[in-house]
Amino acid sequence: GESVGLHLPTLSVQEGDNSIINCAYSNSASDYFIWYKQESGKGPQFIIDIRSNMDKRQGQRVTVLLNKTVKHLSLQIAATQPGDSAVYFCAENLDSSYKLIFGSGTRLLVRP
């Protein structure tokens, strides 16, 4: 299930299940969105991106959905694996600038 603790919200899933990580973004003028994965001791790693003229994009085992009406972004991971355990950040690009602003993050824990 999903819980909000003192720090990062955490999503705990069983290995093999699908994971859905949600993100609310702030600026209706944002036109480019990215999902990053960050493992302990490492920098953020690019997963998938989507532009505002799309509402869905698929990669290998991952799908990003964009709902501009409610300013909501989600990342779906199919057949979640132990290696998917990490912190996931959504990020939005403000007003076609160089400003890439990160959301607060969700920790994904995969139970064996």
Add this chain to the structure above:
Amino acid sequence: DTEVTQTPKHLVMGMTNKKSLKCEQHMGHRAMYWYKQKAKKPPELMFVYSYEKLSINESVPSRFSPECPNSSLLNLHLHALQPEDSALYLCASSQGGVNEKLFFGSGTQLSVL
């Protein structure tokens, strides 16, 4: 080569010290970024260089001084830091236009005593 390399990986400094963080990429990218990340928080944008010119300064205190000697290198000069500046400092690069994905280094973990 698809890496952004940051040195040092760890740095401990006193409040009166002067130190520099270094970042290098050989992907031919023309935009480079500094982010600051506190524990359990998202990365926060500090500076952006585009084609070796400072494009964005997010109201960062002057004790942080960025430098972009050429298109492959990015430095962050540190002077008279405070303990609250202790954080992970991340460098990133992108091809050069807006609305592009950023490639991040592993960061420098900075502790200010």
